[in-house]
Amino acid sequence: MSKENNAPIEKLFGSKTRAKLLELFFANTNKSFYVREITRVIEEQINSVRRELTNLESIGVIRNETFDNKVYYTANMKHPFAHAFQEMFAPHKAVAATKVQEIKRKPSNSWDEYIRPVSKYLRAMALFNRAPGQDGIDLLIIGDDKTKKLTRWAEVIEKKQGKPLDYVILGRDDYLYRLSVKDRFVMSILEDTEIAELYDPEEIVKVDVVVEN
Numbered sequence: 001m002s003k004e005n006n007a008p009i010e011k012l013f014g015s016k017t018r019a020k021l022l023e024l025f026f027a028n029t030n031k032s033f034y035v036r037e038i039t040r041v042i043e044e045q046i047n048s049v050r051r052e053l054t055n056l057e058s059i060g061v062i063r064n065e066t067f068d069n070k071v072y073y074t075a076n077m078k079h080p081f082a083h084a085f086q087e088m089f090a091p092h093k094a095v096a097a098t099k100v101q102e103i104k105r106k107p108s109n110s111w112d113e114y115i116r117p118v119s120k121y122l123r124a125m126a127l128f129n130r131a132p133g134q135d136g137i138d139l140l141i142i143g144d145d146k147t148k149k150l151t152r153w154a155e156v157i158e159k160k161q162g163k164p165l166d167y168v169i170l171g172r173d174d175y176l177y178r179l180s181v182k183d184r185f186v187m188s189i190l191e192d193t194e195i196a197e198l199y200d201p202e203e204i205v206k207v208d209v210v211v212e213n
Contacts, residue, residue, distance in 0.1 A: 139167035
């Protein structure tokens with residue numbers, strides 16, 4: 001057997017980033033991804049990602065749509081080689097899907113004791129890493145705050161973090177409605193900030209936004 005048969009797949013496509021992008025798009029043909037999300041999922045530099053996105057789009061392998069001043073990329077299933085790519089990357093589909101979803105994990109074990117007292121009221125929690133000077137929210141809390149238990153709980157989280165936090169508390173139905181209509185406030189929270197800790201047993205914090213055709 002030729003040694004080339006065991007070569008990494010990026011040699012076939014001439015670029016590691018290009019190969020990763022093809023795997024991402026054609027193992028997840030029903031999803032759209034924005035640039036920052038792509039860089040996190042495939043773990044490549046943003047300049048390399050942008051360059052290869054331009055290359056793939058120029059030959060029609062992927063297409064893009066703009067929503068709320070953001071550009072989302074997805075596989076172009078009308079391309080002559082689309083189904084060949086899809087079949088090629090099918091064995092990697094489970095791996096690729098896992099990478100896309102890996103941000104939807106339970107928080108680290110150190111958070112268990114903090115979540116347990118409000119588990120009856122809390123539906124989801126996302127703690128974000130904001131860059132210095134970056135506008136936005138530090139903590140998104142989704143749940144029932146009629147008794148103000150979640151408000152008091154947010155103060156506990158502030159103490160745990162050792163600094164004041166900008167947080168917002170939304171009811172589950174309110175949050176899901178805002179998500180369904182792509183509310184500017186909610187979308188900006190989910191798209192522009194890296195998630196540090198996430199409690200999301202119902203998987204309602206949709207960090208991999210799908211743009212409907």
